Amino acid sequence: MDGDMPFSTRFGDHFYAREDGRAETGHVFIGQNRLAERWGDGADMVIAELGFGTGLNFLxxxxxWxxxxxxxxRLDFVSFEALPMTADEIMTAIGRWPDLAPLCVRLVERWPDLTSTPVTWILDPQTRLTVVAGDALDGVTRWNGLADAWYLDGFAPARNPDMWSEPLMQAVFDRTQPGGTFATYTAAGWVRRNLQAAGFDVEKVPGFGGKREMMRGRRPD
Structure with missing residues (x-):
């Protein structure tokens, strides 16, 4: 922890925006994937995520939802995480948002031993969470699902380039429904090129807080 901010010493980066990680989730991932609008259609949805971290995006x-x-x-949320946090670490990180606390308690009450994955559990009758621990490329490649929307939320590309590699972006594309979307806080040029090489249509849009730009995209039908 860096003060009250969770910080990865391995990657030298914070787990979410210092301004307000929860607002960042709303702007970047929920907003740019147009999830509220899509949920209004009443269809089932699969959301996949690179980097579970503190669980803030899921919560x-x-x-x-x-x-x-x-x-x-029904919502299936599938997250790929190399280094899962403990239940206590998750509770501490989420503590700054009291209205998320009841959901966080329900999450950590069932937080499993992630030495054997994937682990799937039902958090309410309409919500299922799966966490896949280990290397992201291996996990995404082995996953047999297709996502309607992706949260690409690894640590900063300069600090964790494997999470944004061309093979991983290709695996993400291959595990996306036609017409499915992604959103990410980064606008790094080489990440954009990897996403485009995989087959996504990519555009830059205004970022969150002090970030001028971020990216969102879509797999063509």
């Missing part, structure tokens, strides 16, 4: 998604979902719709 804020779960909170907003509960507000917008229609009866009978």
């Amino acid at each position: 804020e998604t779960w909170r907003q 509960r507000l917008h979902r229609l009866p009978g719709a």
